[in-house]
Amino acid sequence: MSQQYDVIIIGAGVAGLYCARHLPQHLKVLILCKAQPWECNTFYAQGGITIPKDKQDEALHIQDTLSAGGGVNNRECVEILSQHSNVILQELIQSGFILDRDDKGQLLYVKEGGHSCSRIVHSGGDATGRNLHTHLIGKLQATLWKNAEVVDLLIEEDRCYGVCVQSKFGLQNLYAHQVVIASGGVGGLFKYHTNAYTISSDLHGIILEHNLALQDMEMLQFHPTAYVSNPQARKYLISEAVRGEGGVVVDEDNKRFLFAYDERGELAPRDIVARGIMDYCSTQKKSAFLDVSAFSEVDFKTRFPNIYRDLSTNKLSLPKQKIPISPAFHYSMGGILVDSQGLVKGMSNLYAVGECACNGLHGANRLASNSLLEGLVFGKRVAEYIAGHSIQNPIRHFPLCEEVLQKEGDVRLKNVLREIMWDKVGIIRSQSGLDSALGGVEVMLESNIGRMLRLRLLVAKKIIESAKARKESKGAHYRLD
Numbered sequence: 115m116s117q118q119y120d121v122i123i124i125g126a127g128v129a130g131l132y133c134a135r136h137l138p139q140h141l142k143v144l145i146l147c148k149a150q151p152w153e154c155n156t157f158y159a160q161g162g163i164t165i166p167k168d169k170q171d172e173a174l175h176i177q178d179t180l181s182a183g184g185g186v187n188n189r190e191c192v193e194i195l196s197q198h199s200n201v202i203l204q205e206l207i208q209s210g211f212i213l214d215r216d217d218k219g220q221l222l223y224v225k226e227g228g229h230s231c232s233r234i235v236h237s238g239g240d241a242t243g244r245n246l247h248t249h250l251i252g253k254l255q256a257t258l259w260k261n262a263e264v265v266d267l268l269i270e271e272d273r274c275y276g277v278c279v280q281s282k283f284g285l286q287n288l289y290a291h292q293v294v295i296a297s298g299g300v301g302g303l304f305k306y307h308t309n310a311y312t313i314s315s316d317l318h319g320i321i322l323e324h325n326l327a328l329q330d331m332e333m334l335q336f337h338p339t340a341y342v343s344n345p346q347a348r349k350y351l352i353s354e355a356v357r358g359e360g361g362v363v364v365d366e367d368n369k370r371f372l373f374a375y376d377e378r379g380e381l382a383p384r385d386i387v388a389r390g391i392m393d394y395c396s397t398q399k400k401s402a403f404l405d406v407s408a409f410s411e412v413d414f415k416t417r418f419p420n421i422y423r424d425l426s427t428n429k430l431s432l433p434k435q436k437i438p439i440s441p442a443f444h445y446s447m448g449g450i451l452v453d454s455q456g457l458v459k460g461m462s463n464l465y466a467v468g469e470c471a472c473n474g475l476h477g478a479n480r481l482a483s484n485s486l487l488e489g490l491v492f493g494k495r496v497a498e499y500i501a502g503h504s505i506q507n508p509i510r511h512f513p514l515c516e517e518v519l520q521k522e523g524d525v526r527l528k529n530v531l532r533e534i535m536w537d538k539v540g541i542i543r544s545q546s547g548l549d550s551a552l553g554g555v556e557v558m559l560e561s562n563i564g565r566m567l568r569l570r571l572l573v574a575k576k577i578i579e580s581a582k583a584r585k586e587s588k589g590a591h592y593r594l595d
């Protein structure tokens with residue numbers, strides 16, 4: 115059975131949902147997501163959404179974004195992001211999205227690392243992502259299929275004709291005149307990460323298979339403060355906002371050590387904080403903790419209800435007890451190479467948006483809380499572009515993907531890959547580490563593996579090759595040698 119849509123969107127995070135919201139209503143739109151809709155990074159976002167307060171602050175926000183990105187950002191995209199933020203804020207408020215306000219009804223803004231002032235709005239304290247996702251899903255008009263895993267794109271020359279998807283209906287091809295990839299980042303490649311379990315770079319791998327480009331894949335951001343003592347692959351993130359509002363990083367002797375790495379201490383950009391913690395702990399043989407004792411219990415619970423609840427479940431008594439922390443993989447600045455409209459390079463009707471895409475906005479490092487805004491601004495932008503560029507694909511029929519998706523032994527190799535990526539392609543890199551990682555990945559690629567693992571390995575290989583090619587340290591890419 116083949117089905118024809120006007121637009122298929124792969125991914126139901128902020129980027130995919132906001133794109134869907136802005137597509138013309140007469141279009142037949144289908145959104146696919148790999149598991150339950152809430153299993154995405156958007157849902158887990160805590161801190162908030164960057165919204166510059168006025169025109170003057172827009173200029174400062176642009177400056178802060180460029181400076182976090184090491185000056186190699188695409189300035190046009192940075193300007194688009196900042197200059198569209200207030201329209202997005204108004205749209206969200208008008209459509210009923212509730213943001214935190216003070217007693218007088220004024221929006222509450224907080225500051226995070228790398229921002230020169232408080233300009234991050236939030237919802238439900240630390241539940242911004244959860245509330246935003248619930249809000250967007252609640253307003254969704256398009257059809258959404260959950261537990262629908264895209265395993266291939268149907269591409270011929272510069273046209274995408276649809277997707278091959280595995281769902282409760284089995285494996286089938288779905289056809290569309292335009293296809294939007296909004297499949298998130300690459301968290302599943304790393305042993306320690308903060309991402310939803312659905313985020314495993316499948317579409318990045320498919321892009322490579324079709325000889326399309328990934329860009330800046332060595333630029334991976336590690337969050338400095340994750341609670342890693344839980345058994346799940348997804349490590350629990352302690353939002354930047356906790357540090358922004360008074361949480362400090364200490365060792366077991368309560369010594370604050372981050373000022374030795376940057377004069378901004380805990381509020382330096384996250385790669386500097388993450389490296390500082392890794393370096394201090396390994397050279398001094400110490401452990402790192404987040405001390406939140408500056409908060410009263412009521413204040414902490416009110417401002418960070420989810421962190422309070424989730425860590426209490428892990429038997430931590432906050433704010434009295436220090437939280438054991440470690441850096442963990444968090445965000446991918448690199449991704450599928452697109453132009454400022456979101457069009458995939460070399461394609462005429464295939465788009466990528468959100469964390470899966472690379473339009474150069476983040477440069478070598480992302481400024482905190484710029485990515486929900488990116489999904490909103492550029493999701494809408496892709497929708498508007500599609501609305502203005504009607505494309506009708508001629509009828510084509512593609513064979514189904516024949517490769518076995520999973521094979522016995524894949525789970526074990528997936529874990530080997532995660533160890534390799536964490537140990538050798540993580541926060542601090544060296545030529546010998548990268549060479550050995552590449553060797554390990556190539557051996558696995560030669561073995562008897564299923565398609566989905568092969569796609570991950572192709573992306574891992576690309577990340578390692580990009581890291582090898584960039585000899586100097588830049589932004590989040592740090593080379594010991």
Ligand SMILES: Cc1cc2nc3c(=O)[nH]c(=O)nc-3n(C[C@H](O)[C@H](O)[C@H](O)COP(=O)(O)OP(=O)(O)OC[C@H]3O[C@@H](n4cnc5c(N)ncnc54)[C@H](O)[C@@H]3O)c2cc1C
Pocket residue numbers: 124125126127128129130146147148149151153154155156157158159160161162163164242243262263264265296297298299308309310312313314315316317351444445467468469470482483484485486487489
């Ligand atoms: C713990 C955490 C906290 C964060 N806090 C903040 C914050 O406070 N502010 C901020 O700006 N950013 C924050 N971020 C980053 C931000 O949440 C993400 O960058 C952003 O939400 C990504 O949105 P997205 O729509 O691109 O992807 P996601 O929200 O990750 O959605 C990806 C979608 O793609 C689907 N998918 C993936 N592969 C397939 C496939 N093969 N087939 C079908 N579907 C597929 C998934 O099922 C999912 O629906 C945080 C991230 C994390 C992990």
